[in-house]
Amino acid sequence: MIRDFGLQEFWFLITATRWTLVLTIAASILGGILGLIVALARVSVFPWLRATAAAYITVVQGIPALILLFLSYYGLSKAGYDLSPIVAASISLSIYASGYLGDIWRGAIQSVPLQQWEASTSLALTRGQQYRHIILPQSIRIALPPTVGFLVQLVKNTSVVSIVGVVELARSGQLINNATFQPFRVFIVVATIYFAICYPLSVASKHFEVKFNAYRAS
Amino acid sequence: MFDLQFAPVIASLPALLQGLWLTVKLSFIAIVCGASLGLIVAMLRSMAPPKLRWPANIYVELIRNTPFLVQLYIIFFGLPSFGVKVTAVEAGLLAMTINLGAYSTEIFRAGIDSIHRSQIEAAQALALTPLQIFRHIVLKPAVQKVWPSLVSQFVLIMLTSSVCSFISVEELSGAANTIQSATFRSFETYIIAGLMYLALAIVLKVGLFAAGSYIFGRRTRKPLLPASAMTSPILKDAQS
Numbered sequence: 001m002i003r004d005f006g007l008q009e010f011w012f013l014i015t016a017t018r019w020t021l022v023l024t025i026a027a028s029i030l031g032g033i034l035g036l037i038v039a040l041a042r043v044s045v046f047p048w049l050r051a052t053a054a055a056y057i058t059v060v061q062g063i064p065a066l067i068l069l070f071l072s073y074y075g076l077s078k079a080g081y082d083l084s085p086i087v088a089a090s091i092s093l094s095i096y097a098s099g100y101l102g103d104i105w106r107g108a109i110q111s112v113p114l115q116q117w118e119a120s121t122s123l124a125l126t127r128g129q130q131y132r133h134i135i136l137p138q139s140i141r142i143a144l145p146p147t148v149g150f151l152v153q154l155v156k157n158t159s160v161v162s163i164v165g166v167v168e169l170a171r172s173g174q175l176i177n178n179a180t181f182q183p184f185r186v187f188i189v190v191a192t193i194y195f196a197i198c199y200p201l202s203v204a205s206k207h208f209e210v211k212f213n214a215y216r217a218s
Numbered sequence: 219m220f221d222l223q224f225a226p227v228i229a230s231l232p233a234l235l236q237g238l239w240l241t242v243k244l245s246f247i248a249i250v251c252g253a254s255l256g257l258i259v260a261m262l263r264s265m266a267p268p269k270l271r272w273p274a275n276i277y278v279e280l281i282r283n284t285p286f287l288v289q290l291y292i293i294f295f296g297l298p299s300f301g302v303k304v305t306a307v308e309a310g311l312l313a314m315t316i317n318l319g320a321y322s323t324e325i326f327r328a329g330i331d332s333i334h335r336s337q338i339e340a341a342q343a344l345a346l347t348p349l350q351i352f353r354h355i356v357l358k359p360a361v362q363k364v365w366p367s368l369v370s371q372f373v374l375i376m377l378t379s380s381v382c383s384f385i386s387v388e389e390l391s392g393a394a395n396t397i398q399s400a401t402f403r404s405f406e407t408y409i410i411a412g413l414m415y416l417a418l419a420i421v422l423k424v425g426l427f428a429a430g431s432y433i434f435g436r437r438t439r440k441p442l443l444p445a446s447a448m449t450s451p452i453l454k455d456a457q458s
Contacts, residue, residue: 002322005270018246020293031269058416058420059416061373061419062373062377062415062416062419062420063377063412063416063419064377064378064381064391064415065377065417066380066383066391067391067394067408067411067412068381068412068413070404070408071405071409071412074398074404074405074408075405078221081425089386152282152283155285156283156284156286157285158285159286159287159288159448160287160381160384162287163384170285170287170288170291173288173291174291176290177295182299183291183292183296183298183299184292184295184296184299184300187288187291187292187295187296188292188296190288190291191284191285191288191289191292194283194284194285194288195280195283195284198282198283199279199283202279202282202283213370
């Protein structure tokens with residue numbers, strides 16, 4: 001029997017949205033930690049560490065999120081870890097996020113004027129203290145708009161993990177479509193839910209950008 | 219721990235290369251069409267009075283805030299319910315073009331907005347036609363300014379083409395899916411496919427940056443004096 005797209009189906013999509021949010025949050029936390037390590041390595045005083053981080057960023061940004069997903073999904077199972085799809089998906093999205101966040105934050109760290117480094121060195125601050133008290137507080141302000149903007153990309157890219165069987169928003173839309181045969185209506189609703197998550201983030205990103213530019217101009 | 223066997227994947231390399239070739243074709247067409255679409259929308263938007271800019275803004279925001287996969291599904295599964303039949307490749311191309319169109323509209327808009335009003339006024343004072351003004355005073359400097367962002371976006375749309383494998387387009391990811399299910403060497407297959415994407419991304423980036431510096435030239439001003447004057451030893455000293 002072909003079902004109609006009703007309230008029950010709509011509710012199914014809404015409940016599946018929580019997995020989209022779980023994946024986004026997991027990937028932004030784990031990817032954020034990894035990304036910070038990559039960013040710090042990218043501006044390290046050791047040339048080999050800088051080169052390694054640069055290579056990592058190039059590789060992650062040069063491979064589609066889909067292939068990263070397959071690589072971690074099959075690679076981890078080959079290594080003997082039998083992970084559930086949601087864990088494998090979180091790991092691959094974290095790697096994806098770390099490549100982009102690492103690059104964004106590298107730019108933010110490097111855009112702090114060199115004099116700030118020199119001044120804090122002359123005050124005999126250790127490198128850790130320099131980062132903590134001088135460099136990072138300033139770079140966070142610069143990094144905030146592009147970071148929030150990247151979260152939009154992350155939310156959208158969680159849709160590709162539907163292929164390994166995680167029933168998040170895109171996959172649940174497909175399941176509903178298979179039951180109702182009303183593809184246009186179903187996917188417009190799915191797109192609307194994604195939009196409802198992403199648009200506020202986009203607006204926030206733009207807001208931070210304007211605010212930061214106003215700060216700079218004054 | 220790892221027991222990697224690349225031999226079965228190497229054996230099916232021709233199929234993978236065929237997929238790579240389709241990825242290249244899809245990306246090329248989508249970049250040409252998408253960038254043109256973006257340029258046209260950005261142009262129309264910049265010429266329209268502020269009150270009539272909302273259609274372009276809505277297009278940009280709607281596309282930029284929804285996943286490519288859902289856009290692809292709407293086109294591939296949704297259009298047939300309106301009687302429009304599209305093949306998987308056509309749907310993929312259409313989705314990529316519309317997607318890139320929105321992103322490049324935003325990039326071109328930033329470039330066009332960065333051109334100062336006085337530049338256009340100066341061009342009008344020199345009696346340039348509106349078309350000449352747009353081409354030489356607005357377009358070229360605008361595109362030059364946003365070229366790096368544009369190149370990143372082109373690379374991103376090439377990577378995004380992998381999602382077309384969801385609707386059974388046999389591009390690089392689709393070919394890799396087929397091969398891994400036949401050989402059971404999934405990890406090895408995706409390593410090779412990943413390396414191919416990486417190579418393509420690097421070639422695209424380097425090539426487009428080279429093209430950019432060829433088209434726009436280096437960002438140096440021409441000397442104010444004619445070249446012949448520069449040979450005079452006195453002027454040379456004065457210059458240095």
